[in-house]
Amino acid sequence: MDQETFAAVDAFVAETVAPDDEALTAAVDAAAAAGLPAIAVTPPQGRLLTLLARAVGARAILEFGTLGGYSTIHLARALPEGGRLVSLEAKPEFAAVARASVERAGLGELVEIRVGPALESLPGLAEEGVGPFDFTFIDADKVNTPHYFAWALEHSRPGALIVADNVVRGGALADPEDPDPAIGAQREFHRMLAEEPRVGATTIQTVGAKGYDGFTLAVVN
Numbered sequence: 001m002d003q004e005t006f007a008a009v010d011a012f013v014a015e016t017v018a019p020d021d022e023a024l025t026a027a028v029d030a031a032a033a034a035g036l037p038a039i040a041v042t043p044p045q046g047r048l049l050t051l052l053a054r055a056v057g058a059r060a061i062l063e064f065g066t067l068g069g070y071s072t073i074h075l076a077r078a079l080p081e082g083g084r085l086v087s088l089e090a091k092p093e094f095a096a097v098a099r100a101s102v103e104r105a106g107l108g109e110l111v112e113i114r115v116g117p118a119l120e121s122l123p124g125l126a127e128e129g130v131g132p133f134d135f136t137f138i139d140a141d142k143v144n145t146p147h148y149f150a151w152a153l154e155h156s157r158p159g160a161l162i163v164a165d166n167v168v169r170g171g172a173l174a175d176p177e178d179p180d181p182a183i184g185a186q187r188e189f190h191r192m193l194a195e196e197p198r199v200g201a202t203t204i205q206t207v208g209a210k211g212y213d214g215f216t217l218a219v220v221n
């Protein structure tokens with residue numbers, strides 16, 4: 001088994017059960033045209049986000065890391081009328097691309113993209129009484145995953161789902177000697193989950209068009 005096979009299977013899944021429609025294809029194209037890095041979730045992973053958010057009946061969704069809005073569109077599609085998604089993005093030029101793609105997808109009314117380092121946007125969300133959230137997708141700067149999780153947990157309703165992307169990083173998660181602070185943060189995140197009585201959590205490794213990685217799922221009691 002190799003990367004070519006993983007990509008071929010992702011392509012098959014995307015051709016069959018989880019195809020990108022016009023709006024998602026346009027979002028990918030707009031991100032590429034604007035020079036954004038190609039690090040969005042894959043089509044099957046994006047569909048998983050839609051399904052998970054739907055499964056918990058999400059009405060309020062929080063996303064860390066918008067990039068070009070590809071995962072944002074998948075998540076917002078799970079929302080009922082009157083639902084709300086807030087997505088936090090550090091780079092104004094990325095947020096601008098994402099806003100246009102979200103609008104094009106017909107989801108502009110449901111989605112708000114806030115620009116700035118996520119940790120600086122969080123106090124404002126709390127003050128404005130945005131939330132509690134039913135679903136949180138953590139996918140921004142990986143060193144801050146533990147901090148984003150801690151905040152999300154405090155602002156989640158019982159039964160909420162918190163998903164963190166890119167926790168496995170080619171298997172580096174298992175290496176206590178890895179010098180990358182982003183890896184250290186994922187290991188710390190797992191220790192934090194182990195000691196947190198308010199959630200049940202697990203981590204699932206994934207392969208696909210974008211390599212070997214994985215995500216953590218935590219359900220709030």
Ligand code: SAH
Pocket residue numbers: 039040041064065066067068069070071072088089090091094116117118119139140141
């Ligand atoms: N969720 C997107 C991919 C996000 S990539 C998708 O799957 O479609 C990670 C994003 O996090 C990038 O756009 C990056 O600019 C943003 N980011 C990095 N550091 C951040 C921070 N401190 N606060 C908010 N966003 C940040």
Ligand code: DHB
Pocket residue numbers: 039040041139140165166
């Ligand atoms: C990176 C970020 C992501 O969210 C991802 O899915 C893959 C890679 C990165 O910053 O390299």
Ligand code: MG
Pocket residue numbers: 039040041139165166
């Ligand atoms: Mg990611």
